Amino acid sequence: MATVTSSYDYVVCGSGSAGGVVAARLSEDDNISVLLLEAGPSDLDWPSTHIPAKAASLQRTDIDWNYKCEPQVNGYKALEACFWPRGKVLGGCSSNNFMCFTRCSSVDYDSWAQAGCTGWSWKELLPYFLKTENCKCPKLVGSKFHNTGGPLTIKHRGNQLSDAFIDAGVELGFKQVDVNSGDIIGFGDFPMTIDEDGKRTSVARTYIHPAMERSNLTVLCNAVVTKVNIEDKKVVGVSFRTKEGDKFVKVNKEAIVSGGAVNSPQILMLSGIGPKEHLREIGIDCIADLPVGKNLQDHLNMIVKVSVKEGTEIHTDEYCATGTNPKEGVAFFKTGLEELKTEAPDIQIVHLLGEIPSGPVTSAHVYKDPKFFPLENYDNTSEERMRKIGFSLFICLLHPKSIGEVKLRSNDPLDPPIINPNYLDDPYDVKALIEGIRFAKRVTETKAMASFECKFHCMKIPDGTHDEWSGEHLEQVIRHYARTVYHPTSTCKMAATEDKTAVVDPQLRVLGIQGLRVVDASIMPNVPSGNTNAPAIMIGEKGADLIKIGRQE
Ligand SMILES: Cc1cc2nc3c(=O)[nH]c(=O)nc-3n(C[C@H](O)[C@H](O)[C@H](O)COP(=O)(O)OP(=O)(O)OC[C@H]3O[C@@H](n4cnc5c(N)ncnc54)[C@H](O)[C@@H]3O)c2cc1C
Structure with a gap:
């Protein structure tokens, strides 16, 4: 000591x-x-904090604060009062997170500056972003948005499915973007905080x-x-x-x-x-x-699973062997809903090979009742399961209008605070996530993805009576299954x-x-x-x- x-x-x-x-x-x-x-x-x-593939297993351990948010009135209907992982270890959440690396949109920071936060515009912050970075993404080295001299190594490696995901975006009329350039509406590779020898x-x-x-x-x-x-x-x-x-x-x-x-x-x-x-x-x-x-404020997230043609080589064996983290593609888009008052994107879609471990043991998915358990024989870690699934899409609400609060439970410093994110209180949040799910489905239906024979599996509501793609049904799906993607601010x-x-x-x-x-x-x-x-x-x-x-x- x-x-x-x-x-x-x-x-x-x-x-x-x-x-x-x-x-x-x-x-x-x-x-x-x-x-x-x-x-x-x-x-x-x-x-294990240094091994990217172990990220999910760090939750609900002694290096997690093991917080839960308060029961949610408008969401989390299939889930128990939500588990809210937070790193309690040297490095904080940078030691237990999922390593996706994006600086977000230049519009975010410019709006901070316009609201009176002098010195916090994108242009003024870019030097600080650059100072952190040691970029090892071959496509990005040499760009004015990247640096190779900072402490934090950033790496990306593609695969045929994430490449097809990006091609799908281009087919739908989007730009291929560098998601760290500030101008992020479009589809691009997703760099990770992983160094050249595969460590976080x-x-x-x-x-x-x-x-x-x-x-x-x-x-x-x-x-x-x-x-x-x-x-x-x-x-x-x-x-x-x-x-x-x-x-x-x-x-x-x-x-x-x-x-x-x-x-x-x-x-x-x-x-x-x-x-x-x-x-x-x-x-x-x-x-x-x-x-x-x-x-x-927090980002709420809906995960959908997409299975692909039998025999598709998705290299999850390689990921498991090297312990790296198979997130490789990302999209940012605007729903166009009139309630959104920013030029920034309001939905992010992260493309993840296989399936993130999300069963009752490792992660935030704790179902209230076995009837909500959407897929049987849920063995998250098996290679076979990852192959069967193909890929997952994380559909994330970027600018929630529902605002929550952190309060003290008591004056005992060791008492966990009361966390109420107030998810899905505002109707816009539901509407935007519905748009996100529908858009993600369109991505999987493009010519670019056709050879994989994608099958989109949205979660089901037990005894649900509505048409699977109706707004009513998707709203129920969101209110049952959408959950934190760990970004409280x-x-x-x-x-x-x-x-x-x-x-x-x-x-x-x-x-x-x-x-x-x-x-x-x-x-x-x-x-x-x-x-x-x-x-x-x-x-x-x-x-x-x-x-x-x-x-x-
Ligand atoms: C499971 C998970 C996955 C995530 N995935 C990603 C991702 O892939 N990409 C991404 O960009 N972001 C991700 N995030 C979010 C991101 O990591 C956080 O937003 C970011 O790390 C927050 O940084 P911070 O400095 O605000 O707080 P933290 O990193 O949480 O640091 C706070 C530190 O303070 C310590 N601390 C708290 N209270 C006390 C006290 N009373 N006394 C002493 N020490 C104290 C904590 O133990 C912790 O070490 C994820 C977060 C989690 C939890």
Whole structure:
């Protein structure tokens, strides 16, 4: 265990996609001292975090916070109160996620900037995205949107089915796109955070471990932050709990909260920063009355399975042998529904060879009742099953209008917070997912895919009476089976200081408190148009720079 001294210039609370980057970048200056506190163990104690094909098996283990969201009134009808995996390990969710790498749409960031988040336009953020990246995708190296000198190796490799998926998009009139160029409406290859020897490139492996060689960075695992200590509206220290008991460390310059979209609001509220009324109910004195925990947004996802002609070579044997992750193609499109008020795409379709393990043991699919169990003999891991399925399509709602909330259950820091994503509350969310399912079916019916003889299997509702492709039936399918794709954001919202919805300003400083920032996915004003790991890592890079600039002022 690392030796912790009594004070540090910076204390970073949480070592995930953003916090790990902040700690690594701040410690580049050897005149300052940095303490990184992580609630979970080191990734080195969990070698399976390095093996891409083991990703799903990391859920519901000791390196998962094992959260569940509240029972959903409008969704999850076939599923138990939803299991919400969150990484609790060095590297956070970058150590247990599914490694898809997209920066999302330039429109997302430009709309943040237009709403008052000065400095957060796509053009201003691109250098930070580039700084993270070591691109090993042959088709992309040399492009102005890619870099080969950063810590995070990105790799892609295609196969005949994902190539056909992209050709199908072109046949339907879409562009073939680089999904990291900001201009993403179309079909393209899906790069992954996997290095050349087939290992996951988590923030733990690529940022934190190399930085741990510096004597000015201390990393303490199995240390749960219980509170940021504040006196006269100024941070004085951080309290945390280890196996040996409660500890306190003094902060000389700043505390940085990087616990992610569930735990950052929890830490702030435990420290007296949050909605006054809610803190009063819980018995916590309110130091700053801010809308912490509000504005929870998440991507909801429908998985459909597509079986292909017997004998189609889909190389899942190779994927299983090398332990890589067979996601290779992705599409972004706009439904055109008038409720959508952005030029960004509102549906993402991820093409995944075989079937993601989604049975009762490994993942978030926990069915309330065996009658909802859609396919018999459900052996997720077998090669035979993967061949039978062919591929899965993940149809993801990118800009949900249903907004949820994270609240404290009690003032006990170890009590899991109340998570209510409020899925499918807004009718647009259902309509957009219906459009997504119908569009995905059209993709499988193209000439480009004809030789595979695709058969599209949408989930069934037991005793359902409607025509399978009617809006009524698809709505029921969505309300029964759609579930999180693990992208919660926006619970410590960044906005202009005068904006009543702001928790942090565009420098990521918590309003009204000196010496405190939040740096992670919780600051995103809105969930962006795609997977959230690359944006969270970018936020870590930009956040570290903002802290460095703050020091010089
Ligand atoms: C199963 C899964 C699959 C995903 N798949 C993808 C994908 O394929 N592609 C993609 O782009 N995104 C994916 N995501 C989402 C993406 O990984 C996250 O959005 C991103 O990692 C969030 O980064 P963060 O820094 O905000 O938080 P996190 O990475 O969650 O980091 C928070 C860290 O803080 C620690 N922490 C929390 N509370 C405390 C405390 N009180 N004291 C000390 N430490 C604390 C946590 O243990 C954790 O290490 C996935 C997420 C999950 C869970």
